[in-house]
Amino acid sequence: MTKMKKIKHEFCDLIPKSVEDGVLYISIPYATAIHKCACGCGWEVVTPIRTDGWALNWDGDTITLTPSIGNWNLPCQSHYFLVRNEIIWVRKSSFFAVTSRTRNIVQILRRICRNIIKKMD
Ligand SMILES: [Zn+2]
Numbered sequence: 001m002t003k004m005k006k007i008k009h010e011f012c013d014l015i016p017k018s019v020e021d022g023v024l025y026i027s028i029p030y031a032t033a034i035h036k037c038a039c040g041c042g043w044e045v046v047t048p049i050r051t052d053g054w055a056l057n058w059d060g061d062t063i064t065l066t067p068s069i070g071n072w073n074l075p076c077q078s079h080y081f082l083v084r085n086e087i088i089w090v091r092k093s094s095f096f097a098v099t100s101r102t103r104n105i106v107q108i109l110r111r112i113c114r115n116i117i118k119k120m121d
Contacts, residue, residue: 004022008024015032024063
């Protein structure tokens, strides 16, 4: 799987049945955009364009989607920004830093509990 660095966009009335890699399809009538995950995993990512979804900015040449696209529900867990047809990847390190910190807290709590149990004996 190769991470994409750029994406093309295509305005269409209907969401196409076959979504190509590296293309963001934008349907204005359905206020929806769809593309294949930029990590190359092949999953389709639907981004509804509405106030509680994504905002699409088209400058006549390139498109920008805000906020970022975080595919937490996909196995790849990809997270990237789509700015002027460029894909800006968010490093996973911040996510792993959070989980490893949680793991540390769990270990500390476990140790405290063990000590308490020892004292009770
Ligand atoms: Zn992916």
